[in-house]
Amino acid sequence: MIELRAIDRVFRVGDQPVHALRGVDLAIARGEYLSLMGPSGSGKSTLLNVLGLLDRPTAGSYHFAGEDTGRLDDAAQARMRRQHIGFVFQSFHLVPRLSTAQNVALPLVLAEVPRAERAERVRAQLAAFGLTDRAHHRPDELSGGQRQRAAIARATITRPQLLLADEPTGNLDRHTGEEVVRVLERLHDDGLTLIVVTHDPALGARAHRRLRMDDGRLVGDVRGAEAHDAAR
Amino acid sequence: MRLAEQLVFAVQSLAALRARTALIVLAMAIGTAGVVLLTWLGEAGRRYVTDQFAQLGTNLVIVLPGRSETTGGAPPMFGETARDLTLDDALALRRSEHVARLAPIVAGSVAVAFGNREREATVLGSTAELLPVRHLSLAAGQFLPAGDPRRGGAECVLGGTLVRELFGAASPLGAWVRLGDRRFRVTGTLASAGRSLGNDLDEMVVIPVASAMALFDSEGLFRLLVEARDRDAVARTVADCERILRTRHDGELDVTVITQASVLSTFDGILRALTWAIAGIAAISLVVAGILIMNVMVIAVSQRRAEVGLLKALGAAAPVVRTLFLWEALLLAVAGAGCGLALASAVRAAAAAFVPELRTGLPGAAVAAAALVALGIGVAFGTAPAARAARLDPVLALARR
Ligand SMILES: Nc1ncnc2c1ncn2[C@@H]1O[C@H](COP(=O)(O)OP(=O)(O)OP(=O)(O)O)[C@@H](O)[C@H]1O
Ligand SMILES: [Mg+2]
Numbered sequence: 335m336i337e338l339r340a341i342d343r344v345f346r347v348g349d350q351p352v353h354a355l356r357g358v359d360l361a362i363a364r365g366e367y368l369s370l371m372g373p374s375g376s377g378k379s380t381l382l383n384v385l386g387l388l389d390r391p392t393a394g395s396y397h398f399a400g401e402d403t404g405r406l407d408d409a410a411q412a413r414m415r416r417q418h419i420g421f422v423f424q425s426f427h428l429v430p431r432l433s434t435a436q437n438v439a440l441p442l443v444l445a446e447v448p449r450a451e452r453a454e455r456v457r458a459q460l461a462a463f464g465l466t467d468r469a470h471h472r473p474d475e476l477s478g479g480q481r482q483r484a485a486i487a488r489a490t491i492t493r494p495q496l497l498l499a500d501e502p503t504g505n506l507d508r509h510t511g512e513e514v515v516r517v518l519e520r521l522h523d524d525g526l527t528l529i530v531v532t533h534d535p536a537l538g539a540r541a542h543r544r545l546r547m548d549d550g551r552l553v554g555d556v557r558g559a560e561a562h563d564a565a566r
Numbered sequence: 567m568r569l570a571e572q573l574v575f576a577v578q579s580l581a582a583l584r585a586r587t588a589l590i591v592l593a594m595a596i597g598t599a600g601v602v603l604l605t606w607l608g609e610a611g612r613r614y615v616t617d618q619f620a621q622l623g624t625n626l627v628i629v630l631p632g633r634s635e636t637t638g639g640a641p642p643m644f645g646e647t648a649r650d651l652t653l654d655d656a657l658a659l660r661r662s663e664h665v666a667r668l669a670p671i672v673a674g675s676v677a678v679a680f681g682n683r684e685r686e687a688t689v690l691g692s693t694a695e696l697l698p699v700r701h702l703s704l705a706a707g708q709f710l711p712a713g714d715p716r717r718g719g720a721e722c723v724l725g726g727t728l729v730r731e732l733f734g735a736a737s738p739l740g741a742w743v744r745l746g747d748r749r750f751r752v753t754g755t756l757a758s759a760g761r762s763l764g765n766d767l768d769e770m771v772v773i774p775v776a777s778a779m780a781l782f783d784s785e786g787l788f789r790l791l792v793e794a795r796d797r798d799a800v801a802r803t804v805a806d807c808e809r810i811l812r813t814r815h816d817g818e819l820d821v822t823v824i825t826q827a828s829v830l831s832t833f834d835g836i837l838r839a840l841t842w843a844i845a846g847i848a849a850i851s852l853v854v855a856g857i858l859i860m861n862v863m864v865i866a867v868s869q870r871r872a873e874v875g876l877l878k879a880l881g882a883a884a885p886v887v888r889t890l891f892l893w894e895a896l897l898l899a900v901a902g903a904g905c906g907l908a909l910a911s912a913v914r915a916a917a918a919a920f921v922p923e924l925r926t927g928l929p930g931a932a933v934a935a936a937a938l939v940a941l942g943i944g945v946a947f948g949t950a951p952a953a954r955a956a957r958l959d960p961v962l963a964l965a966r967r
Contacts, residue, residue: 388879
């Protein structure tokens, strides 16, 4: 589903080029569960942003679902994000003035889903994420775990193929973090392609394929049971 | 994103900051109400003045002694009197076939007394034709008798206020009053005509023109009102007046002939320009309100960077983000204009209840202009902040900083 070839991402800070990604090659199949680890500043978030079409690589090619994304204009990339890609952030990024239900409904509003269908899907989604009784609460009235569940509910309500989570448990305590990870893994069980950036080795070890980055380069790519074995 | 959803989104974000929104709407409302109310006041003033002129009749030609060197423009208020405009001059104008009526006027101030009551009043010396020329009407009795204007009779016609002050409830008809050192018999009273260009007809005494000349010991007329046969004859009447008077004054045109219509249109033009100038000055406050909107939108965009980043991550393309913020600016402007118009019509209704001259409605053009300007301001001052939001890099906007 995803194919990165020789991806570079160079930021310019003043006259200084900062190489956030250097020659990244990566192929990801539909339904995979990946973790992405590495030291701070190694380029994990940058890679995730490139994968999520929030950022354009400086060089290299990125094919998503057979489409050469480099050829798509901004509007087409936005449509692709709307239809196929979900984001989960460390700091949730819920809109503070909107209720849980309104936050979850946001992608459907952007996708112009009719009002009645929207209400129905939001209700089902809130129920699936155990947020029914929090539907009309605002984000600041929710616990951290509830906020992240609301954010995941929002990211997945359009049934995207790819879910990108950048340190989704970074702002949560261990117990709540595990709860959120189980929510993500349940979505993966339903067929979602899941990529999780994390600093938590235990969490990273749960993925079926573990990527490791250092200084903008992909330095590790471990698959299958051995990952679980290695973690134990 | 559907239009209705865009509006809901914009309203929600405005509602989230109630106080800020209310203040901006207030600023915009004051600006709008200011423009509309000032235009309305100017318009009411213009109508008042032009109505006053129109009351005097549009067939009217006025001959003033003295020549004003300025051509066109406002009528000369202080012409240099080279030579008197005499009663014979006036009567000579009857030779013109275009002149329908003629009312020479001598004016002055004198004490009017009846019994032991006395007061100062304006005396108008004229002829029987003053009544139709000035569109006056009588409350009781008769106006000055027709006949040779050179003969100074002892008839007088009193304005309503004078009647009340000198006679109380009693009928003045037939009574003798003293004007200065002369005695006049009251033949009629004027119906109240209100104020007419500063001359309060209710406080006037009208006597035959020759008697007034004797009373004030003057040979010259204050002015001469000439009524043309119809509107189309006004220009020819002016030409005739000038020709006849020039001949009588040894070939020198030492009078000024103006038409009521030209005075009317001059005043109308001046007052109209004044009204728009005032409205223009008031519109500055609308621009200030627009800058406030821009200011508040710039702040909103920088405070809501994360939200903009999120919207983009959720698949909102730049134009959608731009429209959302533009709607907010536009809604602020429109809500402000709406409140301003409501405020203006409330003020107008309250004022009209007390001052009859202010009963004219809010000028439609000003209302439409204010509404359009408000919309324009919303777009003009909302565009830059909205474009800024649309340009935000989602990665930077979402990064915690
Ligand atoms: N917008 C930017 N402008 C300049 N440099 C940037 C920008 N974004 C990222 N970088 C640089 O690119 C490199 C990779 O950043 P990135 O955020 O991808 O790291 P990361 O692996 O996610 O780190 P962390 O674990 O701390 O989140 C860093 O050196 C960072 O300073
Ligand atoms: Mg990061």
